[in-house]
Amino acid sequence: MHLRCAEMLDQGGAIDWDDFRFVLAIVRGGSVSAAARQLGVDHATVIRRVDRLEHTLSAKLFDRRKSGYLLTEAGQRVADSAETMESTIVASQEAVGGSRAHLTGTVRIGAPDGFGSHFLASRLVAFGERYPDLDLQLVATARLFSLSKREADIAISLTMPKEGRIVGRKLLDYSLGLYATAAYLSRAPRIKDRADLAAHRFVGYIEELLFTPELDYLPQVSPKISAKFRSANLIAQLNATISGFGVAVLPRFMASAHPELVPVLPDEVSIVRTFWMLMHADSKDLARIRAVADYIHETVERERALFNRA
Numbered sequence: 001m002h003l004r005c006a007e008m009l010d011q012g013g014a015i016d017w018d019d020f021r022f023v024l025a026i027v028r029g030g031s032v033s034a035a036a037r038q039l040g041v042d043h044a045t046v047i048r049r050v051d052r053l054e055h056t057l058s059a060k061l062f063d064r065r066k067s068g069y070l071l072t073e074a075g076q077r078v079a080d081s082a083e084t085m086e087s088t089i090v091a092s093q094e095a096v097g098g099s100r101a102h103l104t105g106t107v108r109i110g111a112p113d114g115f116g117s118h119f120l121a122s123r124l125v126a127f128g129e130r131y132p133d134l135d136l137q138l139v140a141t142a143r144l145f146s147l148s149k150r151e152a153d154i155a156i157s158l159t160m161p162k163e164g165r166i167v168g169r170k171l172l173d174y175s176l177g178l179y180a181t182a183a184y185l186s187r188a189p190r191i192k193d194r195a196d197l198a199a200h201r202f203v204g205y206i207e208e209l210l211f212t213p214e215l216d217y218l219p220q221v222s223p224k225i226s227a228k229f230r231s232a233n234l235i236a237q238l239n240a241t242i243s244g245f246g247v248a249v250l251p252r253f254m255a256s257a258h259p260e261l262v263p264v265l266p267d268e269v270s271i272v273r274t275f276w277m278l279m280h281a282d283s284k285d286l287a288r289i290r291a292v293a294d295y296i297h298e299t300v301e302r303e304r305a306l307f308n309r310a
Contacts, residue, residue, distance in 0.1 A: 116140025
């Protein structure tokens, strides 16, 4: 796209770079009407600016259909260029004036259910208020996200991928331990050491549904225990434990929010895992994605003690 524009400029073509904003607004809004509202102009202005850019580039950017405007291959290249230009402008604003940029579009975050639902969801409120025109999507579920297939713009992962054009950034190490309610422990056999764990009911994952071996905690605790309540969802495991079903391995940043949960053998059983923040190399520098990634990192850093609290 950049080469095509450069060629046209060499031939005397006059490109109004502001027209690229109108293409990007249609892509993000899904319609001309939504783009007009976002940009504060009327419907006809959006159509006129896109038509002018198509004429200047000698390329059809959208297929006009009753269901909406669909990007053509050329339109996708223009939209990609518009994203890049937006990011450059935002970076310049921040470097020169230190101002907060006006960000639009959508950023999808994929995260494990515990981190996404229990920690991140409530903390994204402040970011949403800072950038009210930015749409945030949080997919909080226990699965792997394909950044190359654009299943997410940012993925929080327990491992670094070994291949692909993925850029990783370590968020932090976090601790997990054994927990149960005081009520359960009061009626169950006493736990003095790991050998006593075999007499207890455990809550854990469904082995064949584990999306990463990093979640297979129980064999690390003791080869003599197995879960009697299993779920692929960590929130379900937490709720079962709070209800008094038995003992579970839980992240301390989750368990510490529930005073009814009591640490079990905290000096003997301590598991450490790592959260990584992943982005695709092609999109990591886009202003909207970079802003969200920086906010997540800053938030985790500010509350680092929560992840290692006993």
